[in-house]
Amino acid sequence: MRAPLPLLLAFSVGCALSGCGAVQVPAEREDAFTAAVAAQRAGRPVEAMAAAYGYVREATVDDPRYDRALRLLALAAEDLGLRHAASLWFLEVARGRRAPALLPEAIRGLQRALQGPHDADALVTGYLAVADIPGLPEDLQGFVDFQQGLHAARQGLDDWADTRFARLPPGSQWADRAEYVRAVRLVSVRALPAARALLERLLARGEVLPRDLALDVRRSLARLDLHAGDFSSAIEHFRLLQAEAPGDPELLLEMAWAHYQAGDTRRTLGLLLALDAPIYSDLIAPDRFLLEALALRRLCQFSPARAAAVRLDEAHGAALRDLYAGVPALRSPSLRVAARRRPEVKPLSDLAQALEAEAARVEALATRMGPALAEHLRALYGHGRAVTARRLDAHLRTAIDGLSEELLAAEEGVGLVLHELGVALLRGRRRPLGAPREAPPPAFAPGGAQAVFRFAGEFWTDELDDLVVHAEDRCIE
Numbered sequence: 001m002r003a004p005l006p007l008l009l010a011f012s013v014g015c016a017l018s019g020c021g022a023v024q025v026p027a028e029r030e031d032a033f034t035a036a037v038a039a040q041r042a043g044r045p046v047e048a049m050a051a052a053y054g055y056v057r058e059a060t061v062d063d064p065r066y067d068r069a070l071r072l073l074a075l076a077a078e079d080l081g082l083r084h085a086a087s088l089w090f091l092e093v094a095r096g097r098r099a100p101a102l103l104p105e106a107i108r109g110l111q112r113a114l115q116g117p118h119d120a121d122a123l124v125t126g127y128l129a130v131a132d133i134p135g136l137p138e139d140l141q142g143f144v145d146f147q148q149g150l151h152a153a154r155q156g157l158d159d160w161a162d163t164r165f166a167r168l169p170p171g172s173q174w175a176d177r178a179e180y181v182r183a184v185r186l187v188s189v190r191a192l193p194a195a196r197a198l199l200e201r202l203l204a205r206g207e208v209l210p211r212d213l214a215l216d217v218r219r220s221l222a223r224l225d226l227h228a229g230d231f232s233s234a235i236e237h238f239r240l241l242q243a244e245a246p247g248d249p250e251l252l253l254e255m256a257w258a259h260y261q262a263g264d265t266r267r268t269l270g271l272l273l274a275l276d277a278p279i280y281s282d283l284i285a286p287d288r289f290l291l292e293a294l295a296l297r298r299l300c301q302f303s304p305a306r307a308a309a310v311r312l313d314e315a316h317g318a319a320l321r322d323l324y325a326g327v328p329a330l331r332s333p334s335l336r337v338a339a340r341r342r343p344e345v346k347p348l349s350d351l352a353q354a355l356e357a358e359a360a361r362v363e364a365l366a367t368r369m370g371p372a373l374a375e376h377l378r379a380l381y382g383h384g385r386a387v388t389a390r391r392l393d394a395h396l397r398t399a400i401d402g403l404s405e406e407l408l409a410a411e412e413g414v415g416l417v418l419h420e421l422g423v424a425l426l427r428g429r430r431r432p433l434g435a436p437r438e439a440p441p442p443a444f445a446p447g448g449a450q451a452v453f454r455f456a457g458e459f460w461t462d463e464l465d466d467l468v469v470h471a472e473d474r475c476i477e
Contacts, residue, residue, distance in 0.1 A: 021367065021368070022368060022369070022370045022371075023047045023050040023051070023368055023369065025050050025051050025054035025370065026051070029054075029055055029059060032052075033051070033052070033055045033065055033068075033069060035047070035051040036048050036051035036052035036055060036069065036072045037072065039051060039076075040072055040075060040076060043079075045075075045076040045077075046076070046365060046368045046369060048072055048075075048076040049072075049073055049076035049077060049080070049369065050368075050370050051072075052069045052070075052072040052073045052076065053069075053073060053372065053373040054372075054373075056070065057372065057376075061096065061098065066098065067093050067096060067098050067099040067102055068099065068102065070089050070092055071089075071093055071102055071105065071106070073085075073086075073089045074086045074087075074090045074093070074106075077089065078109070078112075080361065080365065081361055082358050082361060082362065082377070083113060083116060083117070083118070083358065084118075084119065084354065084355055084358055084380075084381065084384055085358070085380055085381070086109065086113065087109070087110060087118060087119065087122075087123055088119075088122070090106045090107075090109030090110050090113070091106075091123060091127060093105075093106040094106040094107055094110065094127065094131075094133075095127060095131075100135075103133070103135075103136070104136055104137055104140055107133065107136060107140050107143070107144065108140065110123055110127075110128060111140070111143055116354070117347070117351040117353070117354035119351065119384065119387075119388070120347070124147060124151065125151065128144060128147045128148070129147055129148050129150075129151030129152075130148070130151075138172075141167075142168050142169055142172050142173075143174060145165070145168055145174065146164070146168060146174040146177055148164045149161040149162075149163075149164030149165040149168075149178060149181070150177075150178075150181060152164060153185065158185065161181070165178035165182075173209075173210050173213070176202060176205065176208075176209055176210070176213060177210075177213055179198060179201075179202055180202060180213060180216060180220075182198060183195045183198040183199050183202070183217075183220065184220075186198065187220070187224075192224060192227070195220075195224070196221065196224050199217050199220055202217050203221065214244075215241060215244060215245050218237050218240060218244075219237070219241060219251070219254075222237035222238050222241065222258075225237065226254075226257075226261070231259075231261055231262035232262065234258045235255065235258050235259065238251065238254060238255040238258060242466075247279065249275055249282075249283040249285075250283065250285070250343075252271050252274055252275055253271070253275065253283070253285055253288055255271050256268045256271035256272050256275075256288075256291060257291060259271065260291060260294070260295055260298075262439070263435070263437055263438050264439040265295045265298050265299055265438060265471075266439070266441060266442065266468050266470065266471055267439070267468050268291065268295045269292070269296070269468075269469035270466070270467030270468040270469050272288060272291065272292050272295070273467050274466075274467055275288060282341045284338045284341045284342065284403065285406075286312060286315075286316055286407050286409075286410035286411075287406065287409075287410050287413075289308060289311045289315065289410065289414065290309075290312070290410050290413040290414055290417065292311070293305045293306075293308040293309040293414060293417045294417060296308055297417060297420065297421060297424070297432065298431060298432060298475075299438075299472070299473050299474060299475065300424070300429040300431065300473070300474040300475040300476075301471060301472070301474060302421050302424065302425060304471075305417065305421055306418060306421055309417050309418050309421075312410055316334070316338070316407055318333075318334040319332065319334035319338060319403075320407055320408075320411060323335075323404055323407065323408070329396070329400040329401070329404075330397065330400070332400075335400045335403065335404070336396060336400070338403055339396050339399040339400045340392075340396065340399075342399045342402070342403065344395065344398070344402075345396060345399045348388060348391055348392045351388055352385070352388050352389065352392055355384050355388060358381060359378075359381040359382075359385065362374065362377045362378060366378075420432070428476060429474055429475050429476045430476060431475045441470060441473070442468050442470065
């Protein structure tokens, strides 16, 4: 039977790119090394990896080319998208220090690995954060010193962290990142004015500041403004963040709370409406339903407020029922799925997914790699997946505990809102006591740049996160 044409085309393209059948590795070790170098230079990573592994498995660590062969393995693995394997081979070169000339390249390989899902225990905690690695180029030395200072700060070893941070080149991105760590430490000890001053100095560096760091600095300033009750300044920081980092559901939720505290309930509802976009479905934040009910209650929209309150059960009812039934945390599918999306778990969750994808990539290339290299990579990824699964379960326990507290707190808040709604129906349409003055509704005039939509049925909000809900204020002052 003839194969379908698309399958034949895909097979032909795959063979054109990497060839079909196992790579022929020279039997002589020196010839294998020469073949690995030639294949790497010619852009044939499968051949380079197979030949380099053929050399390594026949050599010892005392062989003068052993680390150079490991380097070829790592570079070829990177080219094939096997980031985890590449990081471990770079780590072996760096730890061995048998070839000092290769150390900077190995550290750069680890630096690249840290930019995506990675085994932080092996790369950072087990090496970069604790090893003595002198004599690197200035930018790499700054990277290593920052990693060591950051690790020390996370352990509460502030003096050691400051010693490492003091070595960073002034004006470098690593010195700026160290200043941000200091600001976070100041916040943790409630030295808020000093923390704000440090954050504002960082933000004043403008375009020199790395983009990801600038976003963290601005978000921290917004949160400090919220804590101080300066809602207008907080909202301005959030607005600039929204323009610089669109598509962040946690940012939209923080903005919604800021507008609610400032008395702009309709803007609050618009931001919550935006969170219903499919692109934001991974957000696990039980308090969003409580906030929606509170916002509608503030406008004396009693029936919509009640409907919003019960959405908590629609979204997280299964998890709540598991909690009340005493289902062990790790055996609750609802709680596990929700907890894997939490920020504190996401790095490990991303690593687990990346390892699965890379292991599948190994299987797809196994025939070309040959049995020896394929089995080595299967063992490497099998170990990585098993270790990551154990760590993930440990982190999930903690995350599920936090999520459970948030779910129960949100449910309690929803219960109070429902009770208050029942009382309000008897007392008349009065705004809740202590509510700030309500912002006036937006004015819509024909023409201009504004548009008014009446949604019916399905709609998408991933490109419409600047919504305002034109809800009637039914309260009687």
